[in-house]
Amino acid sequence: MSRHRMDYNDELDYDEYDEEEEELSPEDQAQMKQGTADVRAALSIQASKVTDTQIQEALWHYFYDVDKTVAYLVTKFIDPPKKAPPKAAEKPNSKFLPTRLGTLSAPANPIICVLDLEELLLGHPPTQEHSSSLTPWQATRFSFPLATSQDDIIKELFRDMPWGNIPQHRVAILTPPPRRPGGLLGGSGALKGSKLQQLAAARRKKAEESNAQGSAEQTRTETSMPSTSETSQGKENTSLAGAFGKRLKISETVAEGRNPLVQQEPNRQEPAQQPLEDITNGRQVPEEAAAPVSLEKAPASGFASTLFGDSPRTAKRKQLEFFALPYTDIAPTAIDVFSKPSPDDVVLAAQAKAGKKAAAANQKQKNASAVGPVAGKLNELKIDDTSKPASKNLDVISEFNKSDNKRAASFVVVGHVDAGKSTMMGRLLLDLGVVSKHTVDRLRQEAEKIGKSSFHLAWVLDQRTEERARGVTIDIATNRFETDKAIFTILDAPGHRDFIPNMIAGASQADFGLLVIDAGTGAFESGLKGQTKEHALLLRSMGVSRVVVAINKLDTVGWSQERFDEIRNQISGFLTATGFQAKNIAFVPVSGLHGDNLVKKPSDAAASWYSGPTLVEELENSEPEARALTKPLRMSIGEIFRTPGASTSVSGRLDAGSLQTGDTLLVQPGGGEAFIKSVEVNGEPADWAVAGQSVVLGLNLADQVEMRAGDILCDPAQPIQCHDTFTLKALAFDVLMPMQVDVHRGRLHAEGRIEAMTAILDKMTGAVTKKKPRVVKPGTVARVVIKLGAKVPLEAGQRVVLRSGGETVAAGLLE
């Protein structure tokens, strides 16, 4: 039993049917035998292509109706649709004519004859001898009488179909296109369209080649060739534009007669036959003759060709009555041109809507850029009413190169809790005059009130009441100071292990690190066990390559050089093991509380052994990192706040690319749009910003755009994708197994789990050393698959830190 039948019957029926078939009655068997013979006769030469079982099955299905069976077998087995005609290849080109004509003269089955004829016409590029022996006019004459003689059979075929019995007065009469003798043989609307399109395509091609001198001869071959191959190749209408391509396909199916439904209207075969007729004819229809003439002119644009091109009104009107589908004959370029409002319309509409401000911006943009983008941008304006700030359309990168601004760098201050990070930064800001003496005095009074006077300098940065009350930094504090040589952004990170997520956020924004170490007896050792190590590891994991080590509180050990050297040796050994290069590590002895060797040299005589640079000098020594200026814009949001003047302000560091006022940004993963209203770089208003700068952006949000710290602002043209599963090449700091982890990328903090560990990699070469390890040991590099609870914006090459149970377990690069 064929699958075909199974589709018809549901399971129960199928079973019953099966039983019946097994017990065919004698009459049935006799009928079957007779029917099979009839069908074989009807199929004549094609009979070899079907088996007896197939015939019998079909007969059973059609209740021994031979005609229907034949039709079914033809469509199902002999000539299955949607395949290249199998017979076309079998038959020799030059000899097929006589045989076919022979078949025609003695039709065993008229339908098949028609099929054959059409295959003949469609499947074979006519040769010269062919056209001499059989003109298309003759060919169609053959097909038409046949087509009419089919009527009875078709009626018979569809007799039991409800739509087959249409009342006579409602039946549409399909008139075949009038066959004009001589040159007007073709004249189908569709054909005309195809010529036009081909001409347009050819012309476009020509324009691209900027070869205006192409001869009419060449164009003629170019235009005729595709039509030939088109018809012979059937479905591969590659050179034709979409609309007409579809049309051709329809006509093709019709012509091949594989679909009995469409076969009912044999006249539709005409369009597909026309090209052949024209070509085989060797004569040129008037339209064709006119076309090459126009081709000799310089190539015209799509717009111009529509207006003035070779679609003479008269010719069109003549053929209008034969158009099967309206507009298919308009060249695709012309369709494109008028499918959208004209640029002027767009501009006018937008001006009316967006008001004067937008109009002004528009005017500017119009001067600067092409018409297309303007239309696009204005369409955006039409969608939402958020006013878009004017853009100066600067070439940001050249502006950046022109600007002789001071070098700007940001550094993150890390170290074990209570190493004196915030105090040291407070003192630095005080000594540099960023914070006034008055402010610090006030802070000292407040600190004394709650008995924490030694914390007053830290309070410059620790401004939250919580932080002050508890005496620890909780969140990253940013501040800025300027020296003669550079502008620095301080990111003061918390040292407490609970706030490492915040520290990671800070480290991700920094150019280099300042590792603060408490030199006090016992404090250094406990710090080494604690966050000193983890912070250094995280710094390296986040891609920070340079670190300045400030050995703090040296005054408490009497500026002992031994202590300094001891700490320096231990730390430098550890840092080089972590992956910092020795040349990128600098050590400075300081006293943060008293301000010794921060800005000015220590006054204490005991420190006279040190002759190196002060901390600030050492900071200035750091080389700026290479910036990814030309990459697509990426900015991770560090914090979001409200400021007067802009609905929302965000701060953060540009990871890559550049931006300027008036730019449209995409907020991921929220997906909403935001417009840059203002840019603030290093505390001062600016028009633009580039990668590596820490900026504050005033944004106009398109609508209720959801935005959170850790989101990414990116270029809408090159958006960052959001994923919930990613592969990571991770360096394990602890044992990894399938477990739950926290994923940190800058401010972004998400829960996820290690779903699979696909391979352990060689540290040096990256080659796979073990597949599917059960556990990943500390210090090894492995490829792991992480699944997150929600989709977050992630991109290959980003650095990610995995933590679990309050400890950093791995860090790595996204793949």
Place this chain on the structure above:
Amino acid sequence: MRIVSKVSLGAIDADQGIGLVATDPEDMWHANNLIAVGDTVKAHAIRGIAVTTATTNRVVPRRVHTELTIKVTKSFFDPGASSLHVSGTVVTENEYVSIGQYHTLDLELHRPFTLWKAAGWDSVALQTLQEAANDDKTGALVAIVMHEGLSNICLITDHRTIIKQRVEHSVPKKRATTKESEGGLAAFYAKTLETLLRAVDFGTPRPLLLASPGFVAQDFKAYIESRGARTGDKMMMRMARDAVVVHTSTGYVHSLNEVLKSPEVKATMHDKKYTTETTLVDRLCERVRKDDGRAWYGLKPVTKAVAEGAVGRGGGVLLINNSIFRSMDIPTRKKYVALVDKVKADGGEAKILSSDHESGQRLDALGGIAAILTYPIFDLDEDTDDEDDAAQGGDETGAAAII
């Protein structure tokens, strides 16, 4: 859960149907674990039917109460509402419904239902039934795991952890120029407290766990206290007094295992099922980390270890997630049940963990099945690796189990 059939659990016929009544929302969860695809369930049903009225000959829809027996094809458990919907084909005809029609039974509290197991009442099913019938109920523990801007309100019962509500609030970060942060934090605490009171009934005293990194939990406790004092709300003040503050590393739900490990919780809740489960999974993870050959995870290594008798007397523990039993065809289930029986026969401990607990989730990450062996066996995964390479990860569960 009450067993209404007159049977002794020790002598249940494998093919016997057992009448059960769910008396507690928690029982629905047990029912969900008991009812597997292929089982037969008889329960009260409400069915919409079309009735032709005698007088006017019109067809009118009507809802009838009837009793239907279905063969389960699918079940859906809503953890939030603790409701269980069981779908399947009707196997016994009655005046309204004919055989083969589909019906979805909504199992209700206090209405009896009868259950026939397709694979018979095996040891695992019986154990689940026993646990369900054990009516030693104690109040669920309320835990809030939080960090700045995020809090998860969880109910920890003996068998599962229900995340009642997740509160997210954007707390402004620290800025040099503004002092919004405090206001933001206060708003976050207020939001969390309101949600907590809506989600959980504190009418009767019940333990409350506040867990967070840093000082968030502590501050939240202080916030509840001050709010209670300000409004004179005794209930809130008592809440704050009874609250236990625990340290975790993050505010995500998976930090709950840190909560359950903490000495504060262990001291008060040492005998609870979930704390023992957490301890077991911790022990397992510790051993896996050491890679000493005494802990294995994934189906294939564990099956081998059990076959060798390595999970036996003297510390052998087999850990299986109940989610595995819930979604299994009968042959696979039999294989797993055989594993459990073998371990029990060897004198080892076979623990079926609740996948709705944090410990269960951790076990889930390890493939849902793991074992602690009594003696070390190395390279249990060696040849499976080769097989897997040959099969090119053909069978999904196997690949997931080995990882």
